[in-house]
Structure formats: C-alpha cells, structure tokens
C-alpha cells in the first residue's frame with residue numbers, strides 16, 4: 430500500500446539499494462569485544478570529521494544525548510538547554526530518569542539562546558543550589574524549524590561555558606544539514622564543544638545509528654554507559670557500513686532537500702500560507718486548526734505532523750522528489766478548501 434508523500438520526519442527515509450549492498454558487503458566482528466573493523470572505521474572517521482579525539486557508535490540520537498549528559502554531570506546537577514530542546518520534549522524524561530539531572534530551560538527565538546540569558550541561568554555556587562554543570566545546544570534546531578545555529582553565537586556560548594566551568598554538548602542530530610547549508614565544516618561547528626552527537630538515521634537514510642564524539646576520557650566513560658544501557662551490540666558493522674556509505678554518498682545531496690524545502694516554502698507563500706523561511710530541510714507552516722488541517726492533507730496523500738494548534742511541520746528528505754513537492758503544494762490548496 431502506498432504511504433503517500435511522507436513529510437512527517439526525515440527519520441522515515443529508507444536505505445537505498447546501494448546502501449543495502451554496502452551493508453551486505455561489510456566486514457564484521459563482535460563490536461562488544463572490540464572486533465568490528467567497520468565500526469572502528471566509522472568511529473575513527475567521525476572523530477576526525479568532528480575534530481574530537483574519539484567517537485562511539487550508538488543505536489540512537491536519544492542514547493547519544495543521554496550518554497553525553499551522563500558523562501558530563503553528576504546526579505542532582507542542573508543542565509541548561511533551550512526550552513524547545515529535544516531531550517526535554519522527546520526523550521521520555523531520560524535525562525532526569527536515568528542521568529539524574531534536572532533540566533533548566535532557556536528561551537530564545539527558534540532554538541537560539543542569548544549568552545547573557547544563559548549566563549543569568551547559571552547558579553551561583555552555594556550549598557542550596559544544584560550545580561550547573563552542562564550546557565546543551567541543538568544544531569540544526571528541530572522545533573526551531575531546522576534553524577542553523579549562528580556560529581558567532583555558539584562560539585560565545587562555548588566561551589561562556591568554559592569560563593564558568595560548565596561542560597558543553599552539541600546535539601547535532603542534523604548537523605550535517607547545517608554543514609551543507611552553511612558551508613562551515615563539522616569540525617568548526619563543533620569546535621568549542623566537549624561532546625557532539627549526530628545521526629545517520631535522519632536525512633542520511635540509514636536504518637539505525639548515531640555517533641557521539643568527544644575527548645578520550647569522556648568516550649571511555651561513554652562506552653561503559655552504552656553497555657549499561659544495553660546499547661552495546663555485536664555485529665554492528667552492518668549498520669556502521671550504512672553510515673559510512675551515507676557519509677560518502679548522502680551528505681552533499683542534503684542540498685537537494687534544502688532546495689526542495691525552499692521550493693515548498695515559495696509555493697506555499699505564493700498560495701498565501703504564512704511560514705518561517707526554512708534554512709535547511711524543515712519547514713513550519715501556519716494553518717488554522719493544525720490537527721484538522723493535517724487530517725485533510727492526509728486525505729490528499731500528504732502526511733505531516735502538527736507542532737502546535739496553529740502550525741504544522743514538513744520535513745524534506747531522501748524519499749521526496751520534485752514531483753512530491755508539486756503534489757504537496759496541490760494538497761495544501763485542496764486541504765484549505
């Protein structure tokens with residue numbers, strides 16, 4: 430049965446035939462015993478790409494964030510993050526439930542935090558207060574509509590964190606979208622952060638997999654934590670091969686997703702819809718009664734999610750072509766009635 434045009438998330442993208450062939454050809458070993466050469470190649474490549482000493486392949490972006498938080502905090506600490514941050518909304522409370530920290534949320538337009546506001550949220554040292562020990566930044570920002578973090582701002586945030594004795598983590602689930610759209614390499618975007626994570630299972634089309642990169646000490650602790658969470662897996666090279674294939678073949682093409690998001694935005698604006706201009710592959714559109722509008726779009730073959738009562742989100746990915754963009758524009762006009 431046809432799934433229609435699925436713009437709910439880039440996580441719905443499927444591995445291509447060529448990616449599956451690369452997976453089938455992967456050299457495998459038991460990664461828990463340190464024997465999988467394909468995982469080792471992926472980890473070395475991602476460490477180099479991100480400019481960090483070491484990397485750890487994990488099953489999901491959620492686990493990467495949880496481990497990143499765990500290795501830079503102690504129980505009872507406070508972690509600063511944007512009020513629309515992924516771990517706050519979509520990670521089942523794992524940061525509190527498993528890492529034992531409390532999140533303190535910072536406002537800011539489309540996921541971008543003002544260093545002065547962050548500075549004001551850092552607790553003074555006193556036995557009454559939790560210790561503020563980590564700052565998390567998300568690039569691109571999911572609920573911020575795929576917003577790319579301005580580099581001078583993340584530099585200022587990282588400098589502030591360092592100065593005030595906080596560690597810093599970059600949730601870069603879609604950082605390769607930011608890299609392609611901005612032309613600024615991953616190593617530079619991640620430079621000031623102690624840890625950075627990114628996902629292969631979003632716009633890059635892999636079935637499973639994320640990576641966490643950082644210094645050797647943190648990555649040793651991260652490996653132990655991954656084991657504790659049940660995320661250490663055996664012949665994981667099968668999945669690492671998909672990630673290596675994606676790094677070779679699916680990164681530059683993210684520019685096509687960004688172009689299609691722009692085309693969708695242009696067409697929708699022309700049709701009278703208000704929207705936030707997309708910077709990457711995510712587009713947030715204002716509609717009256719979003720849940721009902723999403724339902725009507727579904728009847729016209731387009732799937733997406735409401736993100737508020739009056740807004741819905743479209744995410745462009747590997748499985749969306751130019752004809753889908755045109756069909757989506759038609760469905761919006763039809764759904765408006």
Ligand SMILES: Cc1ncc(COP(=O)(O)O)c(C=O)c1O
Pocket residue numbers: 440488489490491492494515567569570571600602603628630639
């Ligand atoms: C910004 C961000 N971080 C983390 C995640 C978690 O990734 P996963 O779904 O692989 O757990 C997502 C998932 O969409 C995300 O958008």
